[in-house]
Amino acid sequence: MTKMRVNYLGNLRCDVEHLASGSHIETDAPVDNKGKGEKFSPTDLLCVSLVTCILTTIAIAAEERGWKFEGATGDFEKIMVGPPRRVGEVAITLTIPSHDYTDEIKSKIERYVQACPVSRSLHPDLQKTVTIKFV
Numbered sequence: 001m002t003k004m005r006v007n008y009l010g011n012l013r014c015d016v017e018h019l020a021s022g023s024h025i026e027t028d029a030p031v032d033n034k035g036k037g038e039k040f041s042p043t044d045l046l047c048v049s050l051v052t053c054i055l056t057t058i059a060i061a062a063e064e065r066g067w068k069f070e071g072a073t074g075d076f077e078k079i080m081v082g083p084p085r086r087v088g089e090v091a092i093t094l095t096i097p098s099h100d101y102t103d104e105i106k107s108k109i110e111r112y113v114q115a116c117p118v119s120r121s122l123h124p125d126l127q128k129t130v131t132i133k134f135v
Contacts, residue, residue: 013039033085047078047090050128053118054094061112068099089127098134106134 003019012029013036027042029035040048051074062069073095081088096109113119113130122128 011036032080043078043080043087046087046122047076050090050116050118050122051076051092053116054092054113054130057116058096058109058112061108067101067105069096071097087126089129091129092131094130094132096132096134101134106132 005017005019007015007017009015009026012034014027016025016027017023025045026039027045028037028039030041030043031037033041035041055072055074058072059069061067075093075095077091078087079089079091080086094113098106101109110132113132119128
């Protein structure tokens, strides 16, 4: 089990510590919700979790199958809706070097997008729009 600690620092900012490694992430409320927008917001991190989980899930499958996956990137846009205020959509573009992937490998990669644990954990009302560009 992974353990973390969140310390509220004041001024709508938190510090998150990953206790096993000692690494830290700071969050800030976004400008459109009374914050300074100087750090990732909690809803940004939700989207970051989704995109990094998708890339990591594909990378694990690629490693197990001997496919190259280095150089893949994920860009996303977070779209807020409300009321109540929430993330309504995450529009993701994955850019993946094709490494001469066959159509079968590309199809498997497209299926792995839906297999990540974060995607499976999010409410079904959250729209996840994923575009994959093999370059």
